[in-house]
Amino acid sequence: MPSSITALLQDHEKSLNILQERIGYRFQTVTLLLRALIHSSFAFENPYASRHNETLEFLGDSVLDLTLGFILIQRFPELREGKLTRIRAALVNESGLAGMAREINLGEHLLLGKGEESSGGRDKASILSCAYEALLGAIHLDGGYDQALDFVQRSFARHLDTEQERLLQSDPKSALQELLQERHNEGPAYIICAEDGPAHARLFTVCASFHGEELGRGQAGSKKEAEQLAAQEALLHLLGQESGTHSTSSDGGN
Secondary structure (H helix, E strand, O other), X not given: OXXXXXXXXXXXXXXXXXXXXXXXXXXXXXXXXXXXXXXXXXXXXXXXXXXXOHHHHHHHHHHHHHHHHHHHHHHOOOOOHHHHHHHHHHHHOHHHHHHHHHHOOHHHHOEOOHHHHHOOHHHOHHHHHHHHHHHHHHHHHHHOHHHHHHHHHHHHHHHHXXXXXXXXXXXXXXXXXXXXXXXXXXXXEEEEEEEEOOHHHOEEEEEEEEOOEEEEEEEEOOHHHHHHHHHHHHHHHHHHHHHHHHHHOOOXXX
C-alpha cells in the first residue's frame, strides 16, 4: 500500500494519464487531478490522503454555473432568463452531471474506500456528479477560467440542442406562448385552416399565426393535437430564423 501522496501518484500514473487524454486537458499540477478523484471514504481509510475532493467540488459547482451560463447566452441569445435557467437546471442536476461523468468514464478512476467500492460507488450518481464538479474545480485551479470554460464547452456542446428541443417539445403551445410574450407581450393565434375526412374521422389543419403571419401549421385528428404540432413548427421556424440571423447576418426566413 502507498504511504504518501507521491506514492499514490506513482501507483495511479497510468490511470491519471488515461483520464487526461480522455478529457483533453494536461494538468500542470497532477496532484490537483488526484485530489479531484479522492472520495471522502478513501481519505477516511487512508490518513495520508486526507485532502479529498469535496472542496474542489464546492469550487467546481460555482465554476460550472458561471461557464455554462456564459455558454447558454452565447448559444441561445434569443432566450430570456427563465428559459435559460430551466435549461441549465436540467443539465446540471445530479443525473445530468453523472451522465457527463460516465461519458468520460470518470468512475473507473475514482479512489474509493472499501465500503463504497463494494457497494457500487463507481456508478453512483451522487458520487459521479460530485467528482465531475471536483474535476472542473481542479481544472480551474490548474489552468484558469479559459481552460475550465473550454472543458465545459466540450462536455456540454452536444447536449445543449437536445435539452432545448426537449424543453420545446414537452409542451410546444406553452413554449410558443412564452417566447412571443417575452418578445412582443402578445401570444399567437390558432386558426383552423382546413377540415377534411368523414365526420367520424375528421382531420384538422391548424395554423399558428402572429399578427397575420403564419408561423407554422399542424395536422391531426383533434384540434388540440393539431395546435401543438402547429406550435412546434412555429417554434422551430422562429428559433431557426434567429439562429440564422446570428450565424449568417441574414433574416433567415424560409
